[in-house]
Amino acid sequence: MERLALIGSFFFTLLIATQGSITSATVLARKGHEPKFGALAGGLLALLSGVVAALAAAQMGFGGWPIVLAGGLGSLGALTALWRLTPDLAQQGHALPTGEHMQRNLAARKVRSAIMRWLFAASIGVALLALTVLFWTIINKTVGLVAVQYSVPPTELLLNGAPCGHELDELPNEALVDVLAENVRVARLRVHLLADIAQAAQNQWAQLSPQAVSEVLQGKKYPPSLANVPINKLDANQTAALLVENLPRAQIEKILFDEVVQPEVVSSWTLWESIAHREKIEAEATATYPNANVVWRSWLNKDFLTGQLDPRKADVTGVRPAVKGSLMLIAITILFALPIGVGAAIYLEEYATDTWYNRIIQVNINNLAGVPSIIYGILGLAIFVRFLEHITSGQAFGFNTANGRTVLSGGFTLALLILPLIIINAQEAIRAVPNSLRQASYGLGATQWQTIWHHVLPYALPGILTGTILAISRAIGETAPLILVGGATYLTQDPDGPFSIFTALPLLIYRWTTLPQAEFRNAAAAAIVVLLIMLLTLNSIAVLLRNRFSRRLA
Amino acid sequence: MSQEAIITRTARPALVFGRPQHPPVLTKRARPTETAIQAFLFLCGALSIVTTITIVFVLGRESLHIVTSKYIDASGQVHTIKVWDFFNTLQWQPHRYKVGIAPLVSATMMSSAIAMLVALPLGLGSAIYLSEYASAKTRQIVKPVLEVLAGVPTVVYGFFALQFVTPLLQDLLGHETVEIFNVASAGLVMGIMILPLVASMSEDALSAVPRSLREASHGLGATRLETTLQIVLPAALSGIAAAFIIAISRAVGETMIMAIAAGARPNLALNPFESAWTMTGYIASISGGDLAFDTLDYNSIFAVGLLLFLLTLGLNLLSRQFVARFRAVYE
Numbered sequence: 111m112e113r114l115a116l117i118g119s120f121f122f123t124l125l126i127a128t129q130g131s132i133t134s135a136t137v138l139a140r141k142g143h144e145p146k147f148g149a150l151a152g153g154l155l156a157l158l159s160g161v162v163a164a165l166a167a168a169q170m171g172f173g174g175w176p177i178v179l180a181g182g183l184g185s186l187g188a189l190t191a192l193w194r195l196t197p198d199l200a201q202q203g204h205a206l207p208t209g210e211h212m213q214r215n216l217a218a219r220k221v222r223s224a225i226m227r228w229l230f231a232a233s234i235g236v237a238l239l240a241l242t243v244l245f246w247t248i249i250n251k252t253v254g255l256v257a258v259q260y261s262v263p264p265t266e267l268l269l270n271g272a273p274c275g276h277e278l279d280e281l282p283n284e285a286l287v288d289v290l291a292e293n294v295r296v297a298r299l300r301v302h303l304l305a306d307i308a309q310a311a312q313n314q315w316a317q318l319s320p321q322a323v324s325e326v327l328q329g330k331k332y333p334p335s336l337a338n339v340p341i342n343k344l345d346a347n348q349t350a351a352l353l354v355e356n357l358p359r360a361q362i363e364k365i366l367f368d369e370v371v372q373p374e375v376v377s378s379w380t381l382w383e384s385i386a387h388r389e390k391i392e393a394e395a396t397a398t399y400p401n402a403n404v405v406w407r408s409w410l411n412k413d414f415l416t417g418q419l420d421p422r423k424a425d426v427t428g429v430r431p432a433v434k435g436s437l438m439l440i441a442i443t444i445l446f447a448l449p450i451g452v453g454a455a456i457y458l459e460e461y462a463t464d465t466w467y468n469r470i471i472q473v474n475i476n477n478l479a480g481v482p483s484i485i486y487g488i489l490g491l492a493i494f495v496r497f498l499e500h501i502t503s504g505q506a507f508g509f510n511t512a513n514g515r516t517v518l519s520g521g522f523t524l525a526l527l528i529l530p531l532i533i534i535n536a537q538e539a540i541r542a543v544p545n546s547l548r549q550a551s552y553g554l555g556a557t558q559w560q561t562i563w564h565h566v567l568p569y570a571l572p573g574i575l576t577g578t579i580l581a582i583s584r585a586i587g588e589t590a591p592l593i594l595v596g597g598a599t600y601l602t603q604d605p606d607g608p609f610s611i612f613t614a615l616p617l618l619i620y621r622w623t624t625l626p627q628a629e630f631r632n633a634a635a636a637a638i639v640v641l642l643i644m645l646l647t648l649n650s651i652a653v654l655l656r657n658r659f660s661r662r663l664a
Numbered sequence: 665m666s667q668e669a670i671i672t673r674t675a676r677p678a679l680v681f682g683r684p685q686h687p688p689v690l691t692k693r694a695r696p697t698e699t700a701i702q703a704f705l706f707l708c709g710a711l712s713i714v715t716t717i718t719i720v721f722v723l724g725r726e727s728l729h730i731v732t733s734k735y736i737d738a739s740g741q742v743h744t745i746k747v748w749d750f751f752n753t754l755q756w757q758p759h760r761y762k763v764g765i766a767p768l769v770s771a772t773m774m775s776s777a778i779a780m781l782v783a784l785p786l787g788l789g790s791a792i793y794l795s796e797y798a799s800a801k802t803r804q805i806v807k808p809v810l811e812v813l814a815g816v817p818t819v820v821y822g823f824f825a826l827q828f829v830t831p832l833l834q835d836l837l838g839h840e841t842v843e844i845f846n847v848a849s850a851g852l853v854m855g856i857m858i859l860p861l862v863a864s865m866s867e868d869a870l871s872a873v874p875r876s877l878r879e880a881s882h883g884l885g886a887t888r889l890e891t892t893l894q895i896v897l898p899a900a901l902s903g904i905a906a907a908f909i910i911a912i913s914r915a916v917g918e919t920m921i922m923a924i925a926a927g928a929r930p931n932l933a934l935n936p937f938e939s940a941w942t943m944t945g946y947i948a949s950i951s952g953g954d955l956a957f958d959t960l961d962y963n964s965i966f967a968v969g970l971l972l973f974l975l976t977l978g979l980n981l982l983s984r985q986f987v988a989r990f991r992a993v994y995e
Contacts, residue, residue: 616817
């Protein structure tokens with residue numbers, strides 16, 4: 111019964127909308143108004159009827175599906191009505207309408223044209239809207255309120271046996287020494303002494319700790335009375351004093367945070383929620399996490415850019431290994447794809463005659479450009495990771511990486527992937543070089559290669575570089591081939607050469623987006639911002655290069 | 665015969681003032697460096713052939729392994745798989761030795777269809793607006809923005825699908841209807857991703873239609889819309905068809921949006937609000953991490969890859985045919 115009422119009311123709205131749109135559009139058009147006003151009035155009515163249909167559906171207790179359906183169909187119906195408002199030609203018995211009928215017919219055709227113009231413009235509008243919403247979604251996740259919970263809140267750090275009652279940045283330096291000494295275990299303080307002041311690597315700590323302060327802290331500040339005391343005999347206060355003396359205040363506070371305060375993001379909100387529902391969020395956070403503080407946080411920060419990966423905690427993980435990995439991949443990709451790609455383009459444009467094998471090469475390159483990237487990933491897995499494992503793992507050169515899932519394999523795979531793009535772009539650039547340039551060069555007695563090297567290539571260079579950079583920005587964002595080739599999503603140390611295992615920014619984004627913990631989505635958004643900035647930089651370089659070279663040649 | 669004549673004919677004449685000592689060599693001089701460079705450049709070009717052959721070889725060989733190998737499961741039972749099994753069964757569970765490809769293909773077709781529903785009308789609409797209606801200034805602004813849309817990495821689109829479109833669908837249609845991972849959201853976003861491609865290719869096709877056709881139509885009293893729909897569009901049809909086919913090929917081969925937003929289970933049901941494995945999604949989600957070599961899982965990647973390769977290759981070749989026909993008419 112309800113459904114019947116819904117259908118009935120829907121058709122009723124449709125009827126009104128149809129009649130209303132037709133009348134308003136034709137009347138307006140016949141009165142000599144611009145056809146677009148008629149179309150606008152009709153469109154508004156269509157929209158209105160959609161809303162009415164949706165409201166009617168909601169009124170009758172329908173949620174979800176029927177509302178959208180009713181709204182959509184209502185609008186669609188009204189638009190169709192507008193579309194069909196050309197009068198029937200046959201009723202006049204003429205091949206072409208005349209007089210009053212011609213006027214109506216003309217008005218209707220103009221309305222129709224105007225409606226469609228709006229619709230065409232609207233499809234661009236949808237694309238622009240999508241782009242805006244895409245960026246908003248990312249920013250929305252990059253900045254926002256978080257609830258931070260502490261193991262020991264900063265105000266409850268012990269000072270002279272009682273909670274200090276101040277935030278860390280309110281404490282004087284002397285108090286900071288006491289706070290350090292009282293709250294951090296002396297062994298950890300000594301570790302920071304060795305790692306942060308003496309800059310010693312972990313494997314040297316055991317060897318350094320029995321040595322005297324004067325030897326370990328050569329050139330650093332220390333009281334003369336401690337000069338001959340071995341590091342492992344320093345007491346907590348002395349070590350803390352040395353730390354405060356030698357390290358910047360921010361680092362001392364970081365040590366306290368890492369060792370004692372241990373802030374942990376237990377919940378996060380989007381930028382929009384944070385702005386619009388601040389009080390609600392704070393109330394909710396106090397109810398759920400009584401010990402937590404609600405503070406603003408930008409997930410994209412300095413620690414995120416320079417920090418190591420952490421597979422479990424989104425709030426402390428960084429992206430440095432991934433940025434390094436991405437850059438190394440790109441370096442290898444350029445190293446192989448650029449010379450080979452430009453070489454192939456030169457061959458096809460300058461040397462190749464119209465023979466069957468040259469045609470096959472050309473057609474083949476065009477087809478390779480359309481092969482899905484994941485197929486290249488499969489190729490990389492079978493050839494570079496497995497078949498050439500001896501080379502790509504570096505075992506042939508005395509490295510001992512466990513398998514072929516290395517930077518080199520990834521770079522090779524990406525190089526194969528963008529090779530067709532580079533070739534096609536370079537071909538276009540070379541084709542644009544005027545023939546007179548070549549003729550002049552030949553006329554002066556240059557050989558073909560001399561002509562190409564000294565005249566054609568320099569002239570085509572801006573185009574080639576622009577095309578290459580665009581191809582590279584495609585490679586930077588590629589994820590699927592790297593998944594197949596076996597890029598890791600967690601590394602304990604940075605990739606340090608072509609034969610090390612690697613990770614890349616897009617891989618992390620993929621991983622973090624699909625992890626169950628919600629906070630990793632914030633990290634993913636921040637990583638996306640880093641990736642987009644890298645792409646933007648590359649594209650700006652492309653534009654700059656193009657402008658610079660074309661000015662010089664002009 | 666005079667002394668002079670003899671001198672010019674002998675190969676090594678005595679010294680004659682003011683004349684070349686021997687006749688000029690008019691044959692091409694051998695230049696080994698030039699030849700070597702040309703050979704190197706040819707090899708660069710031929711590398712693409714090697715790549716294609718390697719792709720076909722690798723995909724073919726590993727797929728062939730499936731039908732020629734005997735797989736022994738944990739309980740010691742031996743399984744063999746025939747080519748027919750790919751099309752005969754309706755379940756895709758390589759770990760249980762069931763390799764009916766139908767669920768993957770149906771999900772791929774469904775997601776591509778949804779993407780096309782978004783990309784084709786919007787892309788063509790944008791192209792028509794840009795080529796027939798927009799002023800030069802509008803074009804100057806809109807085209808770079810569309811390029812930005814085309815340049816966003818697909819993994820970012822995946823994030824967008826999961827973070828924005830899926831919650832939106834869930835709010836609109838109810839959480840019980842729409843699963844967290846669903847084909848509809850992935851397909852919609854994929855449509856947005858492909859839109860700039862359709863728009864730019866179709867716009868190229870529309871712009872290539874000679875101006876005289878439009879002017880003739882306007883001269884007969886047609887409105888701009890009638891000119892566009894009845895004159896320009898039919899004239900550019902093969903170019904637009906090429907754009908559509910390339911778009912389908914892109915949709916079929918798109919991986920990251922599917923891997924992130926469409927979920928991971930073989931699903932033959934044609935409900936776009938359920939999760940389903942597309943061919944690409946299957947390859948991506950199974951091969952993350954340490955996939956053991958020479959298992960059925962490993963080999964199945966290649967079989968699915970082979971199908972994907974042939975499918976996209978066929979679509980690309982078809983599209984090229986359309987472009988060639990289009991070029992023949994107007995260039």
